[in-house]
Amino acid sequence: MSRYVTTPIFYVNAAPHLGHAYTVIASDVLARHWRQRGEDVFFLTGTDEHGEPVALAAEKLGVTPQALADQNAARFQTLGPRLNASEDFFIRTSDPRHVQRVQEVLERVKANGYVEKGTYEGWYCPxxxxxKTESEVAEGNRCPIHKIELTREQEDNWFFKLSAFQERLEQLFADRPDFVMPPRSANEAKAFIERGLHDVSLSRSKLRWGVPVPWDTDQVVYVWWDALLNYVTALAFAEEGNDQTDTYWPATFHVIGKDILKFHAIYWPALLMAAGLEVPDHILVHGFLLMKDASGEETKMSKSLGNVLDPFEIIDKYGADALRFYLLREVSFGQDGGVSVDGFVTRYESELANDFGNLASRSVSMVHRYRDGVVKSTSVDPEIAAIIDPLAATVAEQIDAGAPSAALETIWTGVRRLNQYVEEQAPWAIAKDPERADELDTVLTTLIDGVRVVALLLYPYLPASTAALLQTLNPGSEADFSYDAAKLRGEFGFAIDKLEPMFPKAI
Ligand SMILES: [Zn+2]
Known part of the structure; x- marks a missing residue:
């Protein structure tokens, strides 16, 4: 089965911040998990490079918009590697191969009768x-997201006949209750549709930095249409000479933040329908990471609000795994949630270092202390198998339902049960009695095998540390990451390595 997961493409004028990291990490967890299950995965991320803010900033700096875009895109191209994300391709919307395909799709939309000339007058957030529609304008004619004053714009544009899709979009949401997830976001999108859809600008006339409208090169394509189309165009040229659109389209999950719901849940499927393309399987919406601002209010993490928690500082000090774990653990995916440095340190110490890291290191060191490092092949404790073995199926179900935080909690029930098992069995006591040697072997094998299974399940969240752990537990050959191996088997009969401390205290 093929799976296609995308992050939003990031607007190139901002510096990468925790919000970007969050969306990349969540998407990467889905991609890595599906690859473990042997599925054919394509994972896309990239940058959104056209539009007014880039043009204005470039003008101020006295450089071309392309030069500024090149310079800023580079900052996002390093984001994935720093987060240990496994994207298959990084698209840039100023890529001529993208530009050409945007034009082709829009020609088709026009030929199908969904484009007309009109005059736009209304409120605009640069x-x-x-x-903004009237219902989206906050008090004082402000942007509800950026809190800045909106500008009144009037210009002759090409319009996309969004109103023609009123019924088809209503039908889409009625037929597919999980088209947008979670349900709260689906309801928000439905409410927007029910208020009545108006035609929207397809182009801008006062701007030069963008994709030229193919039938009217005095105008450029409104940056959102150009950006949304990346999800389709990238597949055509990500691999030179191999158009992968038929393999991966429609997307399994577009992972997005809730601030761009309207574009993805309403404009995007309408545009695809207008172009005769299939709509994606799911739009998976995450909430905002909130931090306390100067006044003590919790607000959305955003560069422009100046309350940035630097993900790179955390990565430098604790590693990418720790950041990946914290964000998906602390905030239930799909909801808003508070994050803080203190909260991070608490989770790192109590859960990563203590619950998981300590479980692994004490299990491994007992094997070295009592059995010279050799794990026997024995039958495993059936009570533990009854807890650990069903985890994989539950986790798979939760990931398929776009719930990576719930899946992580499922895995953690296994981690907690194994810790409890150590306390119940007290292998150090059994080891004192030579008559109980078989019993000790069963306990140690069950523990090591249990650690192996939870490490396998945690691999999408903690790719670096679990890979090292799995290698320690199977030093002779290449570690087996496949999902089929996520069951207690008791198949050892060889020596394991000593384990390096997994989550050391930061200095
Ligand atoms: Zn705004």
Whole structure:
């Protein structure tokens, strides 16, 4: 089965911050998990490079928009590697191969009768690059997201006939209750549709930095249409000479933040329908990471609000695994949640270092202390197998339902049960009695095998540390990451390595 997961493409004018990291990490967990299950996965991320903010910033700096985009895109190209994300391709919307395909799709949309000329007048947020409907304008004619004053815009544009998709979108949401997840976001999108859809600008006339409208090169394509189309165009050229659209389209999950719901849940499926393309399987919406601002209020993490928690500082001090774990553990995916440095340190010490790291290191060191490092092949404790073996199926179900935080909690029930098992069995006591040698072997093999299984399940979240752990437990050959191996088997009969401390205290 093929799976296609995307992050939003990141607007190139911002510096990468925790919000970007969050969305990449969540998408990467899905991609890595599906690969473990042997599925054919394509994972896309990239940068959104056209539009007014880039043009204006470039003008101020006295450079071309392309030069500025090149420079800023590089900061996002390093984001994935620093997070240990496993993207298959990084798309840039100023890539001529993307530009050409955007034009092709829009020609088709026009030929199908969904484009017309019109005059736009209304409120516009330059940061969102979004024309706000009356119901979206916050008090004082402000952007509800950026809190800045909106500008009144009037211009002759090409329009996309979004209103023609009123019924088809209503039908889409009625037929597929999980098209947008979680349900709260689906309801928000439905409410927007039910208020009545109006035609929206397809182009901008006062701007030069963008994809030229193919039938009217005095105008450029409104940056959101250009950006949304990346999800389709990338597949055509990600691999030179191999158009992979038929293999991976429609997308399994577009992972997005809730601030861009309207574009993904309404505009995007309408545009795809207008172009005669299939709509994605799911739009998976995550909430905001909240931090306390100067006044003590919790607000969305955003560069423009100046309350940035630097993910790179955390990575430098604790490693990417720790950041990946914390974000998906602390905030239930799909909801808003508070994050803080203190909260991070608490989770790192109590859960990563203590619950998981300590479980692994004490299990491994007992094997070295009592059995010279050799794990016997024995039958495993059936009570533990009854807890650990069903985890894989539950985790798979939860990941398929777009719930990586719930899946992580499922795995953690296994971690907690294994810790409890150590306390119940007290292998150090059994070891004192030579008559109980077989019993000790069963306990140690069950423990090591249990650690192996939870490490396998945790691999998408903690790719570096679990890979090292799995290698320690199977030093002779290449570690087996496949999902089929996520069951207690008791198949050892060889020596394991000593384990390096997994989550050391930061200095
Ligand atoms: Zn805005």
């Amino acid at each position: 940061r969102c690059a979004d024309f």
